[in-house]
Structures are given as C-alpha cells and as structure tokens.
Amino acid sequence: MASPTVRAEGAAERTLPQNLIDRLASHIASDGADTATIPCPFTGEALATVPLSSADDVREAYARAQKAQKAWARLTVGERVKPFLRLADALVDRREEILDIIQLETGKARRHAMEEFLDVTLCSLYYARRAARLLKPRRRQGMLPGLTRVQELRHPKGVVALIAPWNYPFALGASDIAPALMAGNAVIHKPDTQTCLSSLWVLDLLIELGLPRGLWQVVVGEPSEIGDPLVENADYVSFTGSTRGGKAIAEKVAPRLVAYSLELGGKNPMIVMPDADVERTARGAVRACFTNAGQLCISIERMYVHEDVYDTFVPRFVELVKGMKLGTGLDFGSEMGSLTYERQLDAVTRHVDQAVERGATVLAGGKARPDIGPLFYEPTVLADVNGDMDLCANETFGPVVALYKYRDEDEVVARANDTPYGLNASVWTKNPARGRRLAARIQAGTVNINDGYGAAYASYDSPMGGMKQSGVGRRHGSEGLLKFTEVQTVASQHIMDLEPPGSIGYDRFADAMATGIKLMKKLRIK
Structure with a gap:
C-alpha cells in the first residue's frame, strides 16, 4: 500500500x-x-x-x-x-x-x-x-404610474x-x-x-x-x-x-x-476535461481535495478524469499527494493538518477500510498517522471505487478522494449529478467558455472553473449555497444580508381611486381600464 x-x-x-x-x-x-x-x-x-x-x-x-x-x-x-x-x-x-x-x-x-x-x-x-x-427604502412601480406610489422597506x-x-x-x-x-x-x-x-x-x-x-x-x-x-x-x-x-x-x-x-452536506465532483493543463490541474486538485484535511463541505470527494488524460494526470496527482507535508507547527510549513474530532477519524478510517475490503485500490495514503498526532490521517487517493462502498455516495468529510475515468461530456454530467447533494463542483479546462457551458449542466449551487472552491466561495458579490439536499437559501451577495430582513410594501394611492368615480358606471370604467392597459403597453409604461 x-x-x-x-x-x-x-x-x-x-x-x-x-x-x-x-x-x-x-x-x-x-x-x-x-x-x-x-x-x-x-x-x-x-x-x-x-x-x-x-x-x-x-x-x-x-x-x-x-x-x-x-x-x-x-x-x-x-x-x-x-x-x-x-x-x-x-x-x-x-x-x-x-x-x-x-x-x-x-x-x-x-x-x-x-x-x-x-x-x-x-x-x-x-x-x-x-x-x-x-x-x-426602494421605490417600486405602482399599479397606475404616477397615481400609485410604492415603497419597499x-x-x-x-x-x-x-x-x-x-x-x-x-x-x-x-x-x-x-x-x-x-x-x-x-x-x-x-x-x-x-x-x-x-x-x-x-x-x-x-x-x-x-x-x-x-x-x-x-x-x-x-x-x-x-x-x-x-x-x-x-x-x-x-x-x-x-x-x-x-x-x-x-x-x-x-x-x-x-x-x-x-x-x-456535499459529495462534490471535479471534472478534468481532455484539454486540461495536467500540472495546473494536479496541483489544484491537491488543494481542492485536502484543504483542512478534507473537512470542508465544498471540498472535492469525487474526481472524474477524461480517459485521454487519465494515465498522464493520475500519476502526477498521486506524486504530489505522496509528497504532502503534514505537521502540527503554528507556521505555514505544513500542507495539511489534523482532523478535529476522533469521531471524524473513525468515520474516515471506516470508509477507507470498507472500500479496500470491497476492492478499491489505494494509490496514496490509506492509514492513520498517530506518530504525528492522535487525529492525523494521510491524504488518500482511491481508484476502483463502486456503489457497493459507503465512500462512493456518502459524504466522507475527510482527506479522501475517489478517482473515476469517463469518456464524454454527457456521461460525466450524468455521473456528477447522480447524487442527492448539490453544493459545489469543479471543472478544469483550457477553454473557459467550454467549461462554463459544462458548468451550467451541473446541479450544484456553485461551480468553479480551474479552481476547486475558492473562486466561487470568495466572490462575495455572488450568492453561495446548495441545491437538492445540500441546502436552502444562500449566503453572500445581496441575499446573504436581505435574508435576515422582513420586506414590507407601503403603497399610497393619489388623485384617482381604484374604483369608478361616482358618475361613471362599472362597465365604462372596465372599458377604460382595458384601453389603458393597451396604451401603457404601447408606450412601454408597463
């Protein structure tokens, strides 16, 4: 191993x-x-x-x-x-x-x-x-322009x-x-x-x-x-x-x-397209998978690599993972730290051990490191993971990623979306426009192109959150503040009431309103 x-x-x-x-x-x-x-x-x-x-x-x-x-x-x-x-x-x-x-x-x-x-x-x-x-307070368009004044509070x-x-x-x-x-x-x-x-x-x-x-x-x-x-x-x-x-x-x-x-929660996919820069992608994947020892709801736990680059990308990625530096120093020397809870160490160990018992191949890592600290676990890369293993579909929330090979875009989109979760995803390609088109097909609240998670998460002007069972509502953007408020509409009516004047019957009033609708549309008032 x-x-x-x-x-x-x-x-x-x-x-x-x-x-x-x-x-x-x-x-x-x-x-x-x-x-x-x-x-x-x-x-x-x-x-x-x-x-x-x-x-x-x-x-x-x-x-x-x-x-x-x-x-x-x-x-x-x-x-x-x-x-x-x-x-x-x-x-x-x-x-x-x-x-x-x-x-x-x-x-x-x-x-x-x-x-x-x-x-x-x-x-x-x-x-x-x-x-x-x-x-x-914001002014909003009223029912009758100039006659109905509306304010949003x-x-x-x-x-x-x-x-x-x-x-x-x-x-x-x-x-x-x-x-x-x-x-x-x-x-x-x-x-x-x-x-x-x-x-x-x-x-x-x-x-x-x-x-x-x-x-x-x-x-x-x-x-x-x-x-x-x-x-x-x-x-x-x-x-x-x-x-x-x-x-x-x-x-x-x-x-x-x-x-x-x-x-x-999330079971976040990363897609490596056939034109991806192998070196850049491999280094980015290390960060995407092993930041905070994988204890990050938007980290990558599933990686789909196109068959054209699989044999080039995987050895380089595994080499980088094997070279990662773990430590307990209060400085920037370590690339990965410890798990936080013993229960998390137990969960990671259980997922990996079961996967190996059922046929998964360990390409890097695969065991705890008590010699470094009581809750350390090696950054782990697995291949040959299938649906018989808990690690395949369930969130591990630890330093573990499973690699899969794919052939075409329709296949990888279907596999990326085959989960009850939809929090984050990552696409790697030299063609950002192609990456955006693929990203729009992925059922996730945030999708990053040529980054694992930070590009979307740290763009505070844009909302962040999950689809499906990954959440309700959003943080960041305007919604990240406005969700903490109750919205109120205050409308005042001026000059003309919303009912016929005393001298006009309802039939004539209805005809006038209908004519008014056509006029407002023609003048682009409505």
Missing part, C-alpha cells in the same frame, strides 16, 4: 494564556454550573475549559438580546456598520493571534486557518460597504439563531453574523463547543470596537440540552452543518412558520 512521504515538522508549543481564555469565556451565556474541557487536536492535551449553557441560560440570553436589538434597530445603518469597518484593520493587526487560536482548536494547517481569516475580513468588509445601499427579523459548525468556526460564525447584525438584528450564536474560542475572540474584539454588549450572545452546549430553546425562541434560524441536522431544524421551526437558511 503506497503512502505519502509525510513528516511532522515543528510542534504546537504555544498555548493560550489563561487570562485570554478567562476573558473569552466570560462572553458565554452561562451560570457556570457545568463546564467542558476543549482538547487540542494536535496533541490531545487540554487547551481550555469553558462554561456550558443550560436551557435557562439560552432563554435568558434571548431576553437580553431582544432588549438590545430594539435599541440597535433604531440606529441608522451607517451607525450599525461602524464596528465592522473598524474590524478589517483590527483583524489584520491581530492576525497572528487569531490564526493561533484557529489552529489550536481545530488542528488545521495554518494556510487553511488563513482562509478563515480572509473570509471574515473580506466578507464583513463587503457588507459594511454595501449594507446601507441594500437596506435603503426592509425591517430586521428580530433575534436570529445562528448555529455554526466546527470545521470552519471563525469563518462560518462571524461572516454570517456580521450581515445579520448590520441588518438590525440581534444574534444568539451557538458555535460547536470544541471550536468556540475563535468566535468568542472576534466577539470580544467587536465589543472593543464599539458593538453594544448583549447584541451578540454566545451559548455553548450539546443540542440535546440547548437545541430546543435555541430554535423555539428564534425569529430566524441560520444553520450550517449536516443534512440530517438541517432537516431536524426545518421540522422544528415549521409549526411556527419561522424562516431559515441551511447550508448542508
């Missing part, structure tokens, strides 16, 4: 100062009766102890947030965006501090922690620059429940919370317990930059304890996580007709 020539370089020697941990923990809505210890995935040793929230703590957090939200919503949008305009500079100035926290709580390589830093910095700045324009939802995942805790917490707050809402935020420190850090920083206390409340605990009050008291729910978890939330809020957005 071939293995990557990986080696650990450097050690996570730095720890977090206790006074920093205490300050961050003070932002958790908790009476302190119960606590949880967060282990460092690099070593398994304790990183921090934080208080847990109870159901009563969550309800009390809502009461505080509702009070803070009313005062916050009365401010102009220009006032509300000020802390977020300051945030970009502050994040740049304190970059090393947050990168350390992200690495120590998730186990990811620093270059992948840097992606989280960039996401929060650029996404929050995008909305801070545009919130006033997106939220301003945007009001905050109220208190938003935002449930963020453990894999990108900084990015998928703060970058969604920022537009929710700018829209005039308060937020009750539940980060994963393992990875709550980065969220608490940016909350602490925003308070320092002028965000009112009580507006962003953090609750920490297991869904079985705090999940019901978290969802039951929300005016809107934003969730990023598993498809199973998203369906459970949809069922929970349905009786109250509360709106929600869900970004869920």
Whole structure:
C-alpha cells in the first residue's frame, strides 16, 4: 500500500494564556454550573475549559438580546456598520493571534486557518460597504404610474439563531453574523463547543470596537440540552452543518412558520476535461481535495478524469499527494493538518477500510498517522471505487478522494449529478467558455472553473449555497444580508381611486381600464 512521504515538522508549543481564555469565556451565556474541557487536536492535551449553557441560560440570553436589538434597530445603518469597518484593520493587526487560536482548536494547517481569516475580513468588509445601499427604502412601480406610489422597506427579523459548525468556526460564525447584525438584528450564536474560542475572540474584539454588549450572545452546549430553546425562541434560524441536522431544524421551526437558511452536506465532483493543463490541474486538485484535511463541505470527494488524460494526470496527482507535508507547527510549513474530532477519524478510517475490503485500490495514503498526532490521517487517493462502498455516495468529510475515468461530456454530467447533494463542483479546462457551458449542466449551487472552491466561495458579490439536499437559501451577495430582513410594501394611492368615480358606471370604467392597459403597453409604461 503506497503512502505519502509525510513528516511532522515543528510542534504546537504555544498555548493560550489563561487570562485570554478567562476573558473569552466570560462572553458565554452561562451560570457556570457545568463546564467542558476543549482538547487540542494536535496533541490531545487540554487547551481550555469553558462554561456550558443550560436551557435557562439560552432563554435568558434571548431576553437580553431582544432588549438590545430594539435599541440597535433604531440606529441608522451607517451607525450599525461602524464596528465592522473598524474590524478589517483590527483583524489584520491581530492576525497572528487569531490564526493561533484557529489552529489550536481545530488542528488545521495554518494556510487553511488563513482562509478563515480572509473570509471574515473580506466578507464583513463587503457588507459594511454595501449594507446601507441594500437596506435603503426602494421605490417600486405602482399599479397606475404616477397615481400609485410604492415603497419597499426592509425591517430586521428580530433575534436570529445562528448555529455554526466546527470545521470552519471563525469563518462560518462571524461572516454570517456580521450581515445579520448590520441588518438590525440581534444574534444568539451557538458555535460547536470544541471550536468556540475563535468566535468568542472576534466577539470580544467587536465589543472593543464599539458593538453594544448583549447584541451578540454566545451559548455553548450539546443540542440535546440547548437545541430546543435555541430554535423555539428564534425569529430566524441560520444553520450550517449536516443534512440530517438541517432537516431536524426545518421540522422544528415549521409549526411556527419561522424562516431559515441551511447550508448542508456535499459529495462534490471535479471534472478534468481532455484539454486540461495536467500540472495546473494536479496541483489544484491537491488543494481542492485536502484543504483542512478534507473537512470542508465544498471540498472535492469525487474526481472524474477524461480517459485521454487519465494515465498522464493520475500519476502526477498521486506524486504530489505522496509528497504532502503534514505537521502540527503554528507556521505555514505544513500542507495539511489534523482532523478535529476522533469521531471524524473513525468515520474516515471506516470508509477507507470498507472500500479496500470491497476492492478499491489505494494509490496514496490509506492509514492513520498517530506518530504525528492522535487525529492525523494521510491524504488518500482511491481508484476502483463502486456503489457497493459507503465512500462512493456518502459524504466522507475527510482527506479522501475517489478517482473515476469517463469518456464524454454527457456521461460525466450524468455521473456528477447522480447524487442527492448539490453544493459545489469543479471543472478544469483550457477553454473557459467550454467549461462554463459544462458548468451550467451541473446541479450544484456553485461551480468553479480551474479552481476547486475558492473562486466561487470568495466572490462575495455572488450568492453561495446548495441545491437538492445540500441546502436552502444562500449566503453572500445581496441575499446573504436581505435574508435576515422582513420586506414590507407601503403603497399610497393619489388623485384617482381604484374604483369608478361616482358618475361613471362599472362597465365604462372596465372599458377604460382595458384601453389603458393597451396604451401603457404601447408606450412601454408597463
């Protein structure tokens, strides 16, 4: 069995100062009766102890947030965006501090922690620059031009429940919370317990930059304890996580007709077309498949390579994977870090071992690396994967990709779409126009050409989300902010009422309206 020539370089020697941990923990809505210890995935040793929230703590957090939200919503949008305009500079100035926290709580390589830093910095700045324009009252065309005047208004939802995942805790917490707050809402935020420190850090920083206390409340605990009050008291729910978890939330809020957005799982395909640049594609595939050890909902788990380039592309890709450098250093030397949870290591091991038992061929990797750290698993490339294997259709969420050969575009589109998921996809070709035509046939919320995921995800002016069972709603773009608002139409009627004047019968009125419709069409008024 071939293995990557990986080696650990450097050690996570730095720890977090206790006074920093205490300050961050003070932002958790908790009476302190119960606590949880967060282990460092690099070593398994304790990183921090934080208080847990109870159901009563969550309800009390809502009461505080509702009070803070009313005062916050009365401010102009220009006032509300000020802390977020300051945030970009502050994040740049304190970059090393947050990168350390992200690495120590998730186990990811620093270059992948840097992606989280960039996401929060650029996404929050995008909305801070545009919130006033997106939220301003808009004039809309009335029924009778000049006689019916219509205005569209945007009001905050109220208190938003935002449930963020453990894999990108900084990015998928703060970058969604920022537009929710700018829209005039308060937020009750539940980060994963393992990875709550980065969220608490940016909350602490925003308070320092002028965000009112009580507006962003953090609750920490297991869904079985705090999940019901978290969802039951929300005016809107934003969730990023598993498809199973998203369906459970949809069922929970349905009786109250509360709106929600869900970004869920994916089994994302990459298509290597016959004219693809082999070297560029192979290097891009390493990043597409193994960023954050594959613990990324938009990473690539299925790779379809055209038969004309399969025998050239695959050896080069495998060579690069075998040369990847794994490590625990708090620097940019490592190309891949650790898995975050032992349960994730177990799931990856189970998928790979079952596939091998049923006939899959390991081209690279295929085993855990406890010599580097307790949760490390080699970047793994498999061939000969078929439908008898769980890894074929189910999301692995780890550093594993399956390779398949294809013959023509119709075949590869059908195979790429043969999944209940539809989150992200990737197409590689020297002909971008051809790539766009193929991309339009793929059932995925984002499709990247000559990139794995970042080109679409980081284009904040464009919406991002999933089709099919990969989600409901979108983040980014105008929808990423406006989804946190209630839209209201205010229409006023002038001069002429929408009924016949007293001296005109309804027959004549109807004839006049019908003639008016033809006239408005001819004059392009309607």
